[in-house]
Amino acid sequence: MTTLQQTVLYDCHLAHGAQMVDFGGWNMPIQYPTGIITEHLATRKHAGMFDVSHMGRFRISGNNALPFLQYVLTNNAAALPVGKSHYSIMANPNGGAIDDVYLYRFLDDEYLLVVNASNRQKDWGHFQKVLVNFPDVSLQDKSEEMAMISVQGADSEKLVAELLDAGTLPAPQRNALSIATIERKTAYLARTGYTGEVVGFELFVPCEIAAQLWERLHERGAMPIGLGARDTLRLEAGLPLYGHEFGTDQDGNEIPIFAVPASKIAVNFAPEKGDFIGKAALQQQYDALQAFAQQDFSRIAALPRRVRLLAITGKGIARAGDSVFQGDRRVGYVTSGTMVPYWKYQDEGAAFQLLEETGKRAIALALLDSSLANGVALDVEIRGKRAEVQIVAAHLKKATERHVRAII
Structure with missing residues (x-):
């Protein structure tokens, strides 16, 4: 054992x-x-x-630390000043995620990279292979x-x-x-x-x-x-979890990085970034996403499905793996789903306050056909029975400088 x-x-x-x-x-x-x-x-x-x-917590330093990070991560580390951090992704050449990570620059001459616990050894091995092409980089596991x-x-x-x-x-x-x-x-x-x-x-x-x-x-x-x-x-915040929203789908196919909404702040094509792992595939995904905004789905092959937020309006709690339908057509599946509690509230702005009364609601994230729009009504199959759901933009919003509130 x-x-x-x-x-x-x-x-x-x-x-x-x-x-x-x-x-x-x-x-x-x-x-x-x-x-x-x-x-x-x-x-x-x-x-x-x-x-x-x-x-996992890796410390990266050395004269080639920045070029190394620019190549192995999707965000622009050159734009990260001392005293700031950002979300990033380790991409593979196909535009899928090896891991999603956070990069911190506490000091001028080194970076701290936080990786998912389950991917720590895999990420370390991936970095070791890339480091062959980047002399004068120190990679230390400080976990x-x-x-x-x-x-x-x-x-x-x-x-x-x-x-x-x-x-x-x-x-x-x-x-x-x-x-x-x-x-x-x-x-x-x-x-x-x-x-x-x-x-x-x-x-x-x-x-x-x-x-x-x-x-x-x-x-x-x-x-x-x-x-x-x-x-x-x-x-509830609509944030991805590796192995659910990132990684491979139910059919064993790689989930494109831009299928996940959070990727919009994690991938940077700035000229000073130069080439990086997965750039060409990610550019195709990004171009498809931009076309979708104009109702142009001619490039959907690069991004056939996207992770969307679902509000369960019918009875039941959707769970990971449950199929989602539009009429008789299966349009995707739930990647994460549960029942969440929330505080009821009154007013907004300066008068906003969370009350002592609470409620519960069923919500989910789902990998769905990219052509589906916010507000579309669908069905999710829960234990053999259909329940109504709706694609929504968010489950949560900022209410004040200190609190968020549920969107009901």
């Missing part, structure tokens, strides 16, 4: 009564005694904290030396600020970075996250202080959040 890996916060999870599960070879909390619904709602109204230390804690939600800024011994929080902009001191150790702070929240942070800290930080955050009001609520939060 394979022994599951544990993050440095494993004992903390057990102490808080977490239900542990095998997640890609890691023993991770799926939920705490509070339950997924409560954890989801706590993040949306106050603050939730997530152990994401299982994710075992550094813990990673995510704090998300309206109260997260106050909670993280209270941890600092010295230094400041990142500027109040998405993707901003800063370096501070916590527990007399250097801490790297990022305004990034995987929940769709307006306010959120990811903390990169030495492993020896991770448990202490976890408990300090909990004492101040952050709720521990397991993988279950992490998934419902990202799904």
Whole structure:
């Protein structure tokens, strides 16, 4: 029997009564005694904290670090100043995703790349093959030396600020970075996250202080959040998960990178970027996507299906793999689906507030024929029965500078 890996916060999870599960070879909390619904709602109204230390963290430096990153990633690393980060993708020559990643530039002479836990070894192997053509690049796996804690939600800024011994929080902009001191150790702070929240942070800290930080955050009001609520939060935000929205489809075919909406901010064709892996295929996908906006589907072969958001208007909860139909024609399938809770609210702008009353709604992401438009009514087959669904633009929207709200 394979022994599951544990993050440095494993004992903390057990102490808080977490239900542990095998997640890609890691023993991770799926939920705490509070339950997924409560954890989801706590993040949306106050603050939730997530152990994401299982994710891979690579440090890239050297004289050819930038050319290497420009070639192996789809975004324009040359446009990334010190103190900023961005979303990017590792493409293959066919325009499919090896992984989706986040690139951080805390320091002038090095980069930090965060990769999905399940893809860590695959990504490392891919980089090693490419590095043959890029001398003077140092690639180091820092995953075992550094813990990673995510704090998300309206109260997260106050909670993280209270941890600092010295230094400041990142500027109040998405993707901003800063370096501070916590527990007399250097801490790297990022305004990034995987929940769709307006306010959120990811903390990169030495492993020896991770448990202490976890408990300090909990004492101040952050709720521990397991993988279950992490998934419902990202799904509500319409964010992709590798192996569902990226990777291969039900038929074993590669999902084109531009099939995923988030790819629009992850692929850059700026002249200064030069050539990169998958560029030609991605250009074809992008051109098809641009043509779709003009109702021109002559290039649909380059992008036959796209990931779309579904609101389940009928009865039932759509799950990954469920077929989607337009009349008698199968037009795709659900890639991710669940029931999510939400806070009811009143008004907008300065008068906006989340109420104490909650509701639930069934939502999904689905890989559908590219010719289908927002607002189109379809059916999803759930356990042999059809339920009505509608393609929507979003499940969530920014309500204030601190909160998001459900789109019902």
